[in-house]
Amino acid sequence: MNKNNSAEKIVRQSKSNRFVHWVSAISIIMLIITGLGQLPLYGRYLLWQPFGTNWLTSYEMTLWVHYIFASILIFIIIYHAFFHVIRKEYAIIPKKGDMKASLILMKAMILKKQEPPSEKYLPEQRLAYLLFAVAILLLIGTGIVKVYQNLMGVNISNTMMVIVTMGHNIGTVLIIFAFIGHMAAFLFKENRNMLPGMFTGKVDKSYVKHRHSLWYRDLQTKEKGKANKL
Amino acid sequence: MDRRSFIKRASAATAAAAVMTTKQKWVSATGVEDSKQIGSIIDLTKCDGCELEDTPLCVTACKTKNADRFPQPEKPIKDYWPQKHHEDWSGEQDQTGRLTPYNWTFVDKVEVEHNGVTKKVSVPRRCMHCDDATCQKLCPFGVIHKSEHGAVTIDEDFCMGGAKCRSACPWDIPQRQAGVGIYMNLMPDLAGGGVMFKCDMCVDLLEKGQKPACETSCPKDAITFGPLNQIKQEASTRAEEIGGYVYGDDENGGTHTLYVSDVPFEIIDEAIAKDKQANNDQRPGRPHMKPDVENLLDTAHGFTLAMMIAPVAGAAAAGITAYKTLKGEKEEESSNE
Numbered sequence: 001m002n003k004n005n006s007a008e009k010i011v012r013q014s015k016s017n018r019f020v021h022w023v024s025a026i027s028i029i030m031l032i033i034t035g036l037g038q039l040p041l042y043g044r045y046l047l048w049q050p051f052g053t054n055w056l057t058s059y060e061m062t063l064w065v066h067y068i069f070a071s072i073l074i075f076i077i078i079y080h081a082f083f084h085v086i087r088k089e090y091a092i093i094p095k096k097g098d099m100k101a102s103l104i105l106m107k108a109m110i111l112k113k114q115e116p117p118s119e120k121y122l123p124e125q126r127l128a129y130l131l132f133a134v135a136i137l138l139l140i141g142t143g144i145v146k147v148y149q150n151l152m153g154v155n156i157s158n159t160m161m162v163i164v165t166m167g168h169n170i171g172t173v174l175i176i177f178a179f180i181g182h183m184a185a186f187l188f189k190e191n192r193n194m195l196p197g198m199f200t201g202k203v204d205k206s207y208v209k210h211r212h213s214l215w216y217r218d219l220q221t222k223e224k225g226k227a228n229k230l
Numbered sequence: 231m232d233r234r235s236f237i238k239r240a241s242a243a244t245a246a247a248a249v250m251t252t253k254q255k256w257v258s259a260t261g262v263e264d265s266k267q268i269g270s271i272i273d274l275t276k277c278d279g280c281e282l283e284d285t286p287l288c289v290t291a292c293k294t295k296n297a298d299r300f301p302q303p304e305k306p307i308k309d310y311w312p313q314k315h316h317e318d319w320s321g322e323q324d325q326t327g328r329l330t331p332y333n334w335t336f337v338d339k340v341e342v343e344h345n346g347v348t349k350k351v352s353v354p355r356r357c358m359h360c361d362d363a364t365c366q367k368l369c370p371f372g373v374i375h376k377s378e379h380g381a382v383t384i385d386e387d388f389c390m391g392g393a394k395c396r397s398a399c400p401w402d403i404p405q406r407q408a409g410v411g412i413y414m415n416l417m418p419d420l421a422g423g424g425v426m427f428k429c430d431m432c433v434d435l436l437e438k439g440q441k442p443a444c445e446t447s448c449p450k451d452a453i454t455f456g457p458l459n460q461i462k463q464e465a466s467t468r469a470e471e472i473g474g475y476v477y478g479d480d481e482n483g484g485t486h487t488l489y490v491s492d493v494p495f496e497i498i499d500e501a502i503a504k505d506k507q508a509n510n511d512q513r514p515g516r517p518h519m520k521p522d523v524e525n526l527l528d529t530a531h532g533f534t535l536a537m538m539i540a541p542v543a544g545a546a547a548a549g550i551t552a553y554k555t556l557k558g559e560k561e562e563e564s565s566n567e
Contacts, residue, residue: 067533078544165372
């Protein structure tokens with residue numbers, strides 16, 4: 001049951017989800033930092049080197065750290081996909097009409113009007129998930145080919161080299177945009193109510209009732225079903 | 231090997247490979263197409279640096295052949311913002327004493343002492359055309375290519391001039407010219423640094439079955455190109471004959487350029503370093519000759535293994551966790567009943 005004893009809070013994110021979220025977040029941030037290090041960025045644009053960041057100017061160091069966090073990201077993405085497929089949980093998968101619904105909801109937030117009722121995830125959250133998924137899959141796919149071609153004795157064709165390199169670069173731009181968009185979502189006060197969900201797992205019941213009324217209704221239905229069984 | 235047999239063998243190898251591979255393979259281990267690979271021997275016991283010439287003939291031949299590809303920068307050249315410098319060799323186009331964007335090979339002349347004898351050694355230097363070229367594999371835009379003969383070439387039209395290839399190269403071979411290249415059409419004030427230039431093994435000549443300019447211009451037959459396997463064997467045999475040494479067979483994981491010398495390369499390297507120090511020469515373009523240079527990608531295997539294990543571990547962890555949580559939920563439901 002997704003409800004805690006106090007009745008004032010509702011469990012929104014399980015331990016598993018929070019684990020996936022934070023491990024992905026740390027991996028992606030480190031991959032962006034070390035990936036940008038693989039472009040000749042830090043040597044040129046950092047006029048002074050912040051303490052402890054000298055390693056960022058070493059292509060060798062940033063490459064190995066990139067490999068380590070890429071392994072962690074692959075682990076957590078596979079874990080995430082398998083876990084939810086096994087449990088048949090697809091609430092975050094985008095639905096038909098999400099684009100339009102997302103625009104309506106954004107408009108309501110900006111104009112401070114009544115928002116349409118939402119499920120566990122807002123339509124823009126489902127779309128953001130899709131953007132992250134596309135970027136991550138593109139990065140992992142092209143990254144695997146890049147790691148393979150970096151093995152000693154392996155050479156891929158020049159055409160494939162350009163495709164995977166540019167694909168990886170495009171994926172990097174996409175994920176940076178996705179990350180910025182994710183952070184920008186919290187510029188809206190309404191969205192900040194979801195923040196505790198990724199730290200403690202719980203959010204205010206009043207918030208859920210008000211904004212995620214379709215999800216709340218589902219929770220109530222499940223609650224009643226259980227009560228009837230007793 | 232003479233010119234005729236070189237062309238014959240290279241053509242036969244190309245034809246055989248063409249028959250065997252009806253379409254281009256997108257991936258191949260370097261060993262797969264060994265028959266097409268071309269390497270070179272630079273015999274330091276033969277090279278005298280063209281002591282009677284103002285400029286070694288291989289250098290002159292290289293400059294003449296590639297003159298129309300030399301950069302013509304737009305002036306004034308801007309600094310690499312926010313840095314207060316840029317790399318401009320356009321005022322030194324006649325420089326032949328080091329590698330520059332206008333000079334893709336040079337002969338380093340040093341004096342060494344070996345077995346109690348002092349002698350001059352002339353070392354023609356240029357790109358080694360590595361088997362696992364770190365410059366090519368790590369180029370952030372994928373614009374460094376390998377030809378079917380194993381020549382490592384930079385696509386000058388799309389190079390952004392970040393100079394990562396120079397940093398990744400153990401010998402700092404590619405040299406940068408600012409004020410030219412694709413970055414000038416993008417955001418020249420903010421990003422990009424020019425174009426990187428280096429020896430391309432005269433890949434256009436190789437494709438025609440001809441020999442590179444440095445070999446055909448050498449009056450001492452000190453430079454010889456040929457099928458890589460044969461070149462390796464010849465270098466080894468020659469080193470044995472003179473009781474000498476080979477450089478480039480193991481360095482950076484193996485290269486397509488094999489130096490043969492009767493003086494140990496440690497001594498040559500020391501002499502180069504000393505000469506640079508004596509002349510306070512800190513500019514790029516005069517490479518070292520340290521033996522046993524490691525390929526920075528060679529230490530990746532442990533990390534690669536972790537990457538191979540990661541998906542399996544992720545799937546296993548998901549299976550166990552999902553099973554446990556589903557079981558826990560079922561038990562909770564049945565206890566409620």
